[in-house]
Amino acid sequence: MLKIHQLSFQYPSSKKILEGIDFEVNKGEILSILGESGSGKSTLVRLIYGLEDVSDGEILYQDQFVTGPKHNLVPGHPLMKFVPQEFDLLNSITVGENVGKYLSNFNLPLKKENIELALETVNMQEFIHVFPSQLSGGQRQRVAIARAIATQPEVLLLDEPYSHLDQPLKFELRKKIWNWAKATNCTLILTTHDVNDALGFSDQILILKEGNQIQKANPETIRNFPQNSYVASLLGEFSQLNSTDMKDIFGIEIPENEWAIVYPEEVEMKNQGIEFDITDVRFRGRDYLVEGMRGSTKLAFYANLKPENSPVQLRISNYRTVKD
Numbered sequence: 001m002l003k004i005h006q007l008s009f010q011y012p013s014s015k016k017i018l019e020g021i022d023f024e025v026n027k028g029e030i031l032s033i034l035g036e037s038g039s040g041k042s043t044l045v046r047l048i049y050g051l052e053d054v055s056d057g058e059i060l061y062q063d064q065f066v067t068g069p070k071h072n073l074v075p076g077h078p079l080m081k082f083v084p085q086e087f088d089l090l091n092s093i094t095v096g097e098n099v100g101k102y103l104s105n106f107n108l109p110l111k112k113e114n115i116e117l118a119l120e121t122v123n124m125q126e127f128i129h130v131f132p133s134q135l136s137g138g139q140r141q142r143v144a145i146a147r148a149i150a151t152q153p154e155v156l157l158l159d160e161p162y163s164h165l166d167q168p169l170k171f172e173l174r175k176k177i178w179n180w181a182k183a184t185n186c187t188l189i190l191t192t193h194d195v196n197d198a199l200g201f202s203d204q205i206l207i208l209k210e211g212n213q214i215q216k217a218n219p220e221t222i223r224n225f226p227q228n229s230y231v232a233s234l235l236g237e238f239s240q241l242n243s244t245d246m247k248d249i250f251g252i253e254i255p256e257n258e259w260a261i262v263y264p265e266e267v268e269m270k271n272q273g274i275e276f277d278i279t280d281v282r283f284r285g286r287d288y289l290v291e292g293m294r295g296s297t298k299l300a301f302y303a304n305l306k307p308e309n310s311p312v313q314l315r316i317s318n319y320r321t322v323k324d
């Protein structure tokens with residue numbers, strides 16, 4: 001098990017980058033770290049791998065301290081692998097040789113098998129004899145992931161692993177890496193901006209904001225009960241209504257000084273609903289995302305057919321409240 005206990009971090013002469021981070025990851029679990037740009041996601045995975053020294057608190061893997069460069073000649077935990085955003089492939093050797101770089105030569109058929117399996121996991125098997133300089137950014141990224149996978153680490157840390165990939169490939173790769181992690185019982189920790197990576201492909205999600213841990217829970221809990229409106233904002237479209245609007249418009253009482261978070265699928269167009277003017281319509285492929293306005297109150301909802309008439313009548317079927 002990996003334990004992060006009251007961890008804080010700052011660079012010399014900088015402000016605190018991370019503060020009071022405290023969570024655990026079980027063996028074989030997949031954790032996504034989600035947060036806006038600059039929230040400290042990369043720094044956190046670098047610390048877990050041992051590329052930085054913690055300023056305060058501790059990191060424990062299998063009840064042993066994970067220490068940084070001050071205590072290790074070669075930084076980086078031996079049972080973990082980290083794939084940073086800038087991947088350092090060697091251009092002078094082939095893709096296959098890069099993937100096999102950290103593998104033992106003791107059993108060459110096994111080494112070959114591991115290389116092929118790792119390349120297959122990232123859909124790069126046909127590039128085994130190609131040199132990295134001939135690859136696109138996304139292909140290089142996949143080779144870097146394969147190189148880490150081939151070593152069969154106990155913990156794999158991926159920093160924005162799908163950032164260079166188009167949607168169809170991203171979808172396929174996320175599934176394959178999930179399957180690989182589950183089949184090998186590897187603990188997988190990845191950073192992402194993409195809510196779909198986090199909701200569909202994690203056991204747990206950790207939300208960071210400005211170096212602080214805002215929430216850690218499973219995807220369903222994060223989506224159904226976001227800690228605050230920042231968490232909801234990372235998850236896609238939502239509307240935020242204050243207690244006065246909830247009472248005056250919908251007749252629903254919520255505590256004063258709290259906000260109702262309403263997802264678009266929780267707003268229904270219904271006869272005898274409340275009238276909202278349509279102010280924006282966006283085609284999403286399978287339906288439309290529509291913005292309704294009543295005075296200064298905005299409510300987003302989905303419509304199967306493009307709404308032709310305004311106003312429309314709306315009702316709220318579900319909501320949750322947050323304090324900020």
Ligand SMILES: Nc1ncnc2c1ncn2[C@@H]1O[C@H](COP(=O)(O)OP(=O)(O)OP(=O)(O)O)[C@@H](O)[C@H]1O
Pocket residue numbers: 011014017035036037038039040041042043044191
């Ligand atoms: N070497 C450094 N020295 C000082 N500050 C740094 C250094 N590296 C990163 N930072 C700062 O640490 C904060 C967190 O950066 P980090 O890269 O961990 O965020 P992130 O959430 O991964 O961002 P992104 O999603 O944009 O990659 C940022 O404010 C950044 O400016």
